[in-house]
Amino acid sequence: MTRRVRHALLVLAALVALGGAYTLLVPAPQTASAQSGQAQIDQGRALYEQACISCHGSNLQGAPDRGPSLVGVGDAAVYFQVSTGRMPLARSEDRGYRRVPAPEFDPDTDQGRANLAALGAYIQSVGGGPQVPAETGPQLIGSDVGHGGDLFRLNCAYCHNFTGRGGILGAGRYPPRLEAATPEQMYTAMLSGPMAMPVFSDKQLTPEEKKDIIAYVLAVRGQNNAPGGYDLGELGPSTEGVIAFLVGLGALVLVAAWIGARS
Template identity: 45%
Template sequence: MKKLSARRRHPLAAVVVLLLALAATGGLFAWLAPASQAKADETAQSLAIEEGKKLYAVGCASCHGTGGQGSSDGPSLVGVGAAAVDFQVGTGRMPAATSQGAQVPRKKVIYTQAQIDQLAAYISSLGAGPSIPTEAQYGPEGADIAKGGDLFRTNCAQCHNFTGKGGALTNGKYAPTLEDVDPKHIYEAMQTGPQNMPSFPDTTLSEQNKKDIIAYLNAVDGKETASYGGLELGGIGPVAEGLFGWIFGLGGLIAVAVWVAARTAKAKKS
């Protein structure tokens, strides 16, 4: 008893007790809280997958197969990832119309964002693929507009035109306009390569490159910058604008020349 009493009176006794109490409390919290949070997240994910599976069975399985394996009417969805679902369904391209043309156009969205997230969760469960980007990935913060313009003209302008107005492709296909398109969907399109578009993974265009391109498109969509070069003629490209110059510019010069010649001939007769 005397030894125990002496230890209690030791100057470091209170510190030791405090450290032991903190360690016990921290260990208990680390054991209980993360497990509870992980379990809650797992439950929410399982619920989203289950609800997404129900939505898929009603709106998608007739073309893409009951398990996403694909069919003669639709490609396999195994491994396309949540980003592809968010893009295709979030832009109204999917579900596609019964009678399709050369490609599926953008149209009115029929699902809510919550339902789109559930569909994306189910498709993601079939195989790993690109995830839905966060606002930090496609937002304007830290973007380089000039670099984005260089990247866009190098990789995208051949189809979408140098200001994103869109353009014709072969066999009735086309590159859609990028005006008024949600930045998230532009990022997802670069990730997944929908329809005729090639994909640009991070190994080809980094996350920062994608951010720069989106910032450039926001700058040239006609809302944030003025056309300092004069009439932009819709921004449809140098070929069309050059043709306009030849037809109307040269045509105007010919008309003036004819008028001058006619006036000169009339003056000589007088």
């Protein structure tokens, strides 16, 4: 057995030992079933101490240059930030942008929903703040799409574009597209005002009005608003003008050339 092979085996053994120790020592992610009250809050605290405490502090007070205080943000902010994958933050460059949510907080799984509720309950129990609505999914979609459109143009379209395709802010930041946002995420975003977004309280936009806005966004996003077959990105009149100019005028030129060649 050569010296080199012996070294390689030694390194391999050390790696295996390290991995095994890691698996044994680090606790499995906490799971929560349908709990309520103090048990749920305790569950949430455990999740907080795993995923959030290093930046937001042991008492939600925040840490300088790492994370803001979470006192008073409410479980609406927790639901929005964590279910859209914005939190827990892996790299500081990702701050504020939608990513795939952490598996234990995936709102598409039962366990993820329970964990989100527990974490929210803990944050809510400490500082209060805007709360996640009791309704979910289709119950958050209003009936008056037209009024939702009026309100969207009055309150949201400046930043998110008139059909929710996102936009620009100063200093290289941009308001997100609303293509993937679920009704719960839109509702909690309006309530909590994440990142640069302003807060829209229930007195300013009533729950019914928020639901109408959600209905409007769902009605115009995707290819729902493309009676011509394709929406051209819905970035505004410039794209449509360029396409009309190139395709439309190009076709006219070709037809004119064809007529000229025939006669």
